[in-house]
Amino acid sequence: GIQVEQSPPDLILQEGANSTLRCNFSDSVNNLQWFHQNPWGQLINLFYIPSGTKQNGRLSATTVATERYSLLYISSSQTTDSGVYFCAVERGWGTDKLIFGTGTRLQVFP
Amino acid sequence: GAGVSQTPSNKVTEKGKYVELRCDPISGHTALYWYRQSLGQGPEFLIYFQGTGAADDSGLPNDRFFAVRPEGSVSTLKIQRTERGDSAVYLCASSTTLAGGHSPTYSTDTQYFGPGTRLTVL
Numbered sequence: 001g002i003q004v005e006q007s008p009p010d011l012i013l014q015e016g017a018n019s020t021l022r023c024n025f026s027d028s029v030n031n032l033q034w035f036h037q038n039p040w041g042q043l044i045n046l047f048y049i050p051s052g053t054k055q056n057g058r059l060s061a062t063t064v065a066t067e068r069y070s071l072l073y074i075s076s077s078q079t080t081d082s083g084v085y086f087c088a089v090e091r092g093w094g095t096d097k098l099i100f101g102t103g104t105r106l107q108v109f110p
Numbered sequence: 111g112a113g114v115s116q117t118p119s120n121k122v123t124e125k126g127k128y129v130e131l132r133c134d135p136i137s138g139h140t141a142l143y144w145y146r147q148s149l150g151q152g153p154e155f156l157i158y159f160q161g162t163g164a165a166d167d168s169g170l171p172n173d174r175f176f177a178v179r180p181e182g183s184v185s186t187l188k189i190q191r192t193e194r195g196d197s198a199v200y201l202c203a204s205s206t207t208l209a210g211g212h213s214p215t216y217s218t219d220t221q222y223f224g225p226g227t228r229l230t231v232l
Contacts, residue, residue, distance in 0.1 A: 048220040098221060
């Protein structure tokens with residue numbers, strides 16, 4: 001099956017720093033989503049981004065489907081950004097389950 | 111409601127008992143998914159409903175696990191003869207369906223997740 005790998009596995013930042021999280025996938029996908037899982041376990045949608053670039057405030061994401069990777073950029077990080085970031089891919093028509101990556105655990109200190 | 115809701119938020123049971131976990135999707139969402147997340151791991155797919163029918167149940171680990179969605183809205187995940195290895199957070203998600211027609215000519219949109227049910231089997 002498709003493999004979804006994220007890097008780095010762990011990231012420690014001081015408030016105000018910028019970071020880039022990477023998601024590599026081993027086969028073509030129909031859709032890709034980025035999630036933030038907060039310390040209480042809630043999965044929060046960040047981006048639905050099968051291709052191209054999107055921005056939402058301090059966050060932006062780029063997916064290059066032909067090269068099978070996606071990047072999540074966090075600028076001017078805040079302590080509330082702490083948690084685990086997952087990318088998840090969907091293979092295609094009729095197979096709509098999400099396959100999650102290994103996650104990046106982010107800790108932002110004041 | 112405003113989002114996906116799940117009940118109970120926590121469930122503690124003894125090995126061998128039967129449990130039911132409930133999911134209320136976002137109103138109007140035709141697609142519903144169950145996932146399971148073990149400590150330190152990403153969520154893993156269990157089953158996907160399109161309306162009332164299970165479109166993909168390939169993630170159910172064995173025949174002790176079963177899920178229903180009789181009216182195309184609320185879903186219940188049922189686990190028989192629970193084992194300690196079943197302990198995990200069970201997540202439900204829902205989404206709208208893009209385009210018309212029947213599988214495989216449709217696809218689903220962004221999946222929105224509920225807060226999960228933490229199941230502990232003693």
